[in-house]
Amino acid sequence: GESVGLHLPTLSVQEGDNSIINCAYSNSASDYFIWYKQESGKGPQFIIDIRSNMDKRQGQRVTVLLNKTVKHLSLQIAATQPGDSAVYFCAEGYTGNQFYFGTGTSLTVIP
Amino acid sequence: GAVVSQHPSWVICKSGTSVKIECRSLDFQATTMFWYRQFPKQSLMLMATSNEGSKATYEQGVEKDKFLINHASLTLSTLTVTSAHPEDSSFYICSASHRGQSSYEQYFGPGTRLTVT
Numbered sequence: 001g002e003s004v005g006l007h008l009p010t011l012s013v014q015e016g017d018n019s020i021i022n023c024a025y026s027n028s029a030s031d032y033f034i035w036y037k038q039e040s041g042k043g044p045q046f047i048i049d050i051r052s053n054m055d056k057r058q059g060q061r062v063t064v065l066l067n068k069t070v071k072h073l074s075l076q077i078a079a080t081q082p083g084d085s086a087v088y089f090c091a092e093g094y095t096g097n098q099f100y101f102g103t104g105t106s107l108t109v110i111p
Numbered sequence: 112g113a114v115v116s117q118h119p120s121w122v123i124c125k126s127g128t129s130v131k132i133e134c135r136s137l138d139f140q141a142t143t144m145f146w147y148r149q150f151p152k153q154s155l156m157l158m159a160t161s162n163e164g165s166k167a168t169y170e171q172g173v174e175k176d177k178f179l180i181n182h183a184s185l186t187l188s189t190l191t192v193t194s195a196h197p198e199d200s201s202f203y204i205c206s207a208s209h210r211g212q213s214s215y216e217q218y219f220g221p222g223t224r225l226t227v228t
Binding site: 100 | 115117145147153154155156157160170204206217218219220221222224
């Protein structure tokens with residue numbers, strides 16, 4: 001599979017602060033990216049996606065930024081809440097079929 | 112909508128035996144299903160892509176004779192781990208794509224934890 005990695009394996013933030021989770025990808029041909037949230041013992045949950053023809057997309061309390069020049073993806077969570085504590089993965093796709101996941105970042109929200 | 116279930120959620124088996132894991136799309140028809148495995152504190156690794164009615168496509172390094180995948184209907188895919196060994200212990204997760212939708216839209220099951228003793 002492709003190499004998709006994260007800069008920080010763990011991240012701790014105070015409740016109410018903003019969180020930024022980063023991801024680097026290696027395949028410049030990737031044209032679709034997704035952020036997933038995974039709670040312990042559960043399958044991944046879709047958070048937000050972005051196509052390569054965009055550089056920013058916003059959802060509810062989340063924003064994804066894509067920098068194709070340096071092959072970098074980030075997830076911003078506004079006003080982080082305890083329920084946001086989980087492992088976050090980025091995934092890239094380029095064939096319209098398979099997806100490859102990054103290493104993951106464990107986010108801990110401190111009350 | 113777009114619910115995917117897996118059964119069992121947790122299974123323990125003895126070394127040398129085979130284990131079957133089911134993945135079902137409950138409220139939609141899934142043209143394509145994907146199987147992933149995940150070791151503790153690691154990422155999801157794509158094992159194979161399964162299209163209804165055809166043979167699965169395995170990722171490099173995944174033994175097709177060991178991980179048998181069957182996708183006989185638009186709502187069911189099964190993964191059979193044959194002659195399981197302790198190193199096969201892992202969290203197995205399936206995902207499914209809507210029929211007629213882009214395969215980018217994948218819905219994940221809750222996962223099956225396999226422990227081989």
